[in-house]
Amino acid sequence: MYHDRSRVLTSVSTLRASIDLRSRILDLAALDLHVSTNKGEVDWEDGMGMQMQMQSFRGMGQSQLRVIEFVDSLGFDWSDSLTTTPVNLKYLGSLNLDACVRVDPTGCEVVDPSALLSLLTSACRSLYSQGRITTTAQAEKLNAETTYILESCAIENHRREVAFAVTIGYEAWRQLLDMTLTKCFHRLPHDGHQILLHA
Known part of the structure; x- marks a missing residue:
């Protein structure tokens, strides 16, 4: 406006x-x-x-x-127009999202989607291998946290770009x-x- x-x-x-x-x-x-x-x-x-x-x-x-x-x-x-509902991060709260920040071709610092997906994939595999995700409810919780982080980073990228x-x-x-x-x-x-x- x-x-x-x-x-x-x-x-x-x-x-x-x-x-x-x-x-x-x-x-x-x-x-x-x-x-x-x-x-x-x-x-x-x-x-x-x-x-x-x-x-x-x-x-x-x-x-x-x-x-x-x-x-x-x-x-x-x-x-x-992209919004997200806050989620308590029980499983993914310790992720270092700053490690995914890159400078795009225009010089703007953004969260790199590829680096973020790689980080999330690695974290999820680690949680499963540790036996921390064993029930459907836990899997749904992890999925909700993953979605929240992806959406939050997309919103943050929009803010940074503008x-x-x-x-x-x-x-x-x-x-x-x-x-x-x-x-x-x-x-x-x-x-x-x-x-x-x-x-």
């Missing part, structure tokens, strides 16, 4: 992809400013070009800067803001400073 109370039904993968795309746009904007200013292509010493662009932009009744909308879109509340994507988005915005204020801000006319700050 966004600040304007609008709601969107989506998946974690789609949400993350959308945020990643906006982050890349912000990264490209920062890179473009960096390259342009280093090459001296951005020449606004007289301020006329940028001033005219800003005035025409405002006259059209549109947003001053589209990137502001990108940043605003990072502020949202979300809830996972939080990581938002963090990357804000980092991209910070880099663009730094580039704008440190390398381009002084090139604007004084009234352009005010327009940019209130955009």
